Amino acid sequence: MTSLRITALGAALALAALTGTGPAHAEAPTAATAPTATAVPAFSDGQGLTLVPGATEVHSPTDFTLTVTTGQLSGKHRIRILLPAGYDADPGRRWPVTYFLHGGGGGVDDVAAAPALHADSMITVVPDGGLKGWYADWRMQNTAEGAANWETFHLTQVVPFIDANLRTLPDRAHRAVVGLSMGGYGSLHYAQARPDLFGQVAALSGGIDFGMWTIRATVLATELNLTGAWCAASSSSSSSGSGDCTGYGPYVDSDAIFGSPYPVFNADRVWKAVDPATPVNLAKLSGTGITLYTGNNDVIDANTEAASKTVKARLDQLGIPSRFVDYGNGSALAPSCNGGHNYGCWAPAFADYVPRLAAAFAAAG
Template sequence: MTSRRITTLGAAFALSALLGPGAALAAAAPSPAGSIAPPSVTAAAPQASGIPVFTDSHGLRLVPEDTQVHSPTDFTLTVTTPQVSGKHRIRILLPSAYGAGTDPDRRWPVTYFLHGGGGTVDDVAAAPALRSDSMITVVPDGGLKGWYADWVMQNTAEGAANWQTFHLSQVVPFIDANLRTRTDRAHRAVVGLSMGGFGALHYAEARPDLFGHVAALSGGIDFGMWQVRAAVLATELNVTGAWCASTTSGSAGSGRCTGYGPIVDSDAIFGSPYPVFGADRVWNAVDPAAPANLARLSGTAITLYTGNNDVIDVHTAAASHTVKGRLDRLGIPSRLVDYGNGTSLSPSCNGGHNYGCWAPALADYVPRLEGAFAAAG
């Protein structure tokens, strides 16, 4: 019987078909947003650094010696959990007034920002709008190819990989336990781009009780598209391509992706991608574009952004329009911004899969989100 798994060569062929001949150039070229190196950091104990004191909670154990302090309102914690192997960082941006002492009982809305494939928590440096004085921004590690999922296979080179459980059952309550947050859904948002665009929409559907607002930028949000499934397979097999080209986390802040980590089985994350005798049932169950999943977003504020001017965003545009059309048919309000070649969005945007477009898209979105938080009381 022929194996239904995809070899590394097969995934490379699939990704080549997905991306076209420009993929190698896209992977080698710096982002139009420019190369942004993560700011220098120093390790410090919270008590000596001016940042809030955090304690272990909800299965997360702090690694205090690995705390990185950029400023009293911008710092990175390191935690461990049995749910995901290894150490994992959580970058936190606080409003400037959080620790000012003028209103010590004030509680703040929270936005969770989910980075893309091949990225890290430091990618938030490329999106200045997320440094808001009206909300807390939390950027949890999503892995180079975590795909914001509890993996089907837990015995790969990655080890334990329950990313969804880590984020939704541990990180969110850990943040609420340690910071002065507004804990109702009207004051909590999840926002992501590329791989994180899938994560944002999937998390909003999986836990509508947690998130009242969701935004997906250039997201892989339609698992019914073979192009999106091929991109997931490419990350499993570390076939570096343009889905991973635009990140601030590359070597020395090069703006280039350094890869997706160790090769794992092509069925590791969502199981078999092939629609044969129900083999792809996990893909279908978590598909953000599935009408049954979209129906769970009734009462959620939904925003989608995409360009359509490179070998990746031509597919994220198709996925975004599919999702928008299905939401319309379900009678669920949503906002889609297809900025095409980027000229309608910003001079830095070429309509492609990069922070030259995502940063101005977030600059458009965040004030709207801040307004919605304020209107919720």
């Protein structure tokens, strides 16, 4: 067996595979600029979540951010919620829900960089996924991050919390999970882990093949907070070309999230168990609407393209329908897209996807 050797340098370079930094991190309105709103839906504690009093940020009557605490995670965490314009005007109507999972180094305000996600046909929920949470219940709970059960937080707390507090259509046919970069892994993994919850899934430039050493190295690089080499080497992490990197939080053990990444004596068993690209996991998506987007015009999306092609080929072999959009250098997608790992491509990809998703929700009745 060939040993998988992931050095710190290799991890730093492979951070190219998927961390989703960029202009992406659209800032929330400040107190001086935020629109004034007097009425947002009232939320109650429950499902293991406790609202932080006085911490709700109101960007507009249909765009607000809650702050909660939970025993599953250390600290306070934000949940941004985008309501359709007609939510208040039609109090008898229930709505489908889309969960958007942000990329590594990002946060809930990244959704502002993809305006199509604030749609009048659905509710969009953007839960905090951590700078390097990887949408996982971490193997190690005693790191500098403290409690880190992201999957449990999202799937057993946030989803039922939203259904309890908003007028949702609480069934899989009217619930989607979508994500990009690190969140692309999260969306496909969540759809596989809980096919009872999600009837639609989309992964944009996703880290969706843990069989690729570059993607495993990316996770390692975020654990070790090795952003310096990548930030110095590239400006493609930002659609504006700024190359900004926010960092991935405190250093944690390289085995903290998924355990050892080395395929020796089955040490990497957790990686294999949660790998979205394995046929056994892909088979769980039978009956789920699946969409994959990627470019290929920088070192990051060259890797996400390879991962997406593997997933698409295996879905085809399993006879599971899916839609795969490889926009290459971006020229056919939008003038803003250079085929790289940035919102210049992801925003128009969502503009293409959201109407299709709305149609799928409508077809479900």
